[in-house]
Amino acid sequence: xxxxxxCASGGWRxxxxxxxxxxxFALSAMLAGGIGLTAFGVDAAVTNAEQGGRExxxxxxxxxxxPVIENDSELPAAYPQQPYEFRFHARGAIxxxxxxxxxxxxxxxxxxxxxGLLVGEPVRAGEFRFTVSVAEDGRGESAVxxxxxxxxxxxxxxxxxxxxxxxxxxxxxxxxxxxxxxxDVDLTFIVLAVAGNGRATxxxxxxxxxxxxTVAKDLPFxxxxxxxxxxxxxxxxxxxxxxxxxxxxRMQTARALQVTVGx
Numbered sequence: 001x002x003x004x005x006x007c008a009s010g011g012w013r014x015x016x017x018x019x020x021x022x023x024x025f026a027l028s029a030m031l032a033g034g035i036g037l038t039a040f041g042v043d044a045a046v047t048n049a050e051q052g053g054r055e056x057x058x059x060x061x062x063x064x065x066x067p068v069i070e071n072d073s074e075l076p077a078a079y080p081q082q083p084y085e086f087r088f089h090a091r092g093a094i095x096x097x098x099x100x101x102x103x104x105x106x107x108x109x110x111x112x113x114x115x116g117l118l119v120g121e122p123v124r125a126g127e128f129r130f131t132v133s134v135a136e137d138g139r140g141e142s143a144v145x146x147x148x149x150x151x152x153x154x155x156x157x158x159x160x161x162x163x164x165x166x167x168x169x170x171x172x173x174x175x176x177x178x179x180x181x182x183x184d185v186d187l188t189f190i191v192l193a194v195a196g197n198g199r200a201t202x203x204x205x206x207x208x209x210x211x212x213x214t215v216a217k218d219l220p221f222x223x224x225x226x227x228x229x230x231x232x233x234x235x236x237x238x239x240x241x242x243x244x245x246x247x248x249x250r251m252q253t254a255r256a257l258q259v260t261v262g263x
Contacts, residue, residue: 066142067093067134075150078107078122079157079180079215088116088132090144096137102145104130107152118150125154155181156238156247161218164232164253169262171203172222175234175251178215185210185238185247191221193230196256201225203232210238229256 067090078084090097099116106112107128110120116134128150135143153159157178164173171193179185191204204221221234231253238247 066139066144067091067097067136069132069134069144069146071146071148073146073148075118075148078110078150078152079178080122080125080152080155081182082180082213083121084110084119086118088118088134090116090134093136093142095139097134098137099132099134102131102133104128104147106130107150110150122152125152125157127151153178153180154247154249155179156185156187156236156249158234158236158249158251159216160251161216162220164221164234164257166257166259167222169224169259170222171225171230171232171257171259172220173232174218174220176216177210177219177236177249178217179210179212179238180215181238181240181245181247182212183240183243183245184212185240188235188237188239189219190235192233192235193223193225193257194233195228195230200233201230204234224262225259227259227262229258231256 070089070091075086088099097116098114099112100114101112105128106118107120107122107124107126109123110118112118112132129147130150131145131147133143133145157180159176159178160173161176162174164171177187177189179187187206187208187210189204189206190202192200193203194200201223203223203225204219206219210217234251236247236249239245240247
């Protein structure tokens with residue numbers, strides 16, 4: 001056994017008065033009986049390796065933290081009546097993970113399985129916010145939570161791809177259109193630049209059959225305009241004549257775009 005001794009002068013003088021063998025016997029008796037040497041002003045340090053060779057493994061910091069959800073808060077978009085599947089992932093787990101919905105609401109038609117699979121066919125369009133938790137098997141204290149947003153886009157959906165902007169004497173841009181209805185749709189697409197005095201100028205127009213299942217089809221637009229400010233309106237109207245159905249989507253710029261080049 002190796003002892004590291006730090007002696008207070010008074011304690012060592014008390015020990016020093018004993019015969020040599022008496023000092024040895026006194027130290028041995030105190031160690032065997034678990035008596036601290038500080039009573040004599042002496043600190044003893046015994047290495048782990050000398051305590052029967054037993055080492056205490058350091059705690060795994062990752063296991064103390066628990067799992068970490070890796071997915072971004074904004075989930076891939078879904079579409080009404082179309083199959084949707086998304087799997088949540090977490091790192092840092094040391095056992096089986098269990099997932100559940102903690103608060104908020106999933107889109108009607110979508111469910112969260114215990115294994116982290118989000119699956120189903122959403123019934124309607126909308127933006128849905130909800131909180132998911134994940135915990136390791138048998139370790140409820142390891143549970144962590146994260147909020148997510150899942151947007152279910154409209155059956156006929158318009159989205160900005162390249163928002164309307166001024167380029168020289170032109171206003172131009174690109175939108176995408178999606179058709180997640182069960183039908184091919186007769187689509188009319190029109191873009192109007194509306195000046196401050198109410199005058200509207202068409203800067204984009206298309207009329208075509210938009211096949212069912214089409215997702216994010218590019219529709220560019222643009223034209224030259226006189227000097228002035230313009231709010232851009234984008235309209236899409238889809239018709240299914242045999243069912244007497246009309247779908248409408250509309251967007252516009254948040255403010256007037258200023259054309260400063262030209263007459």
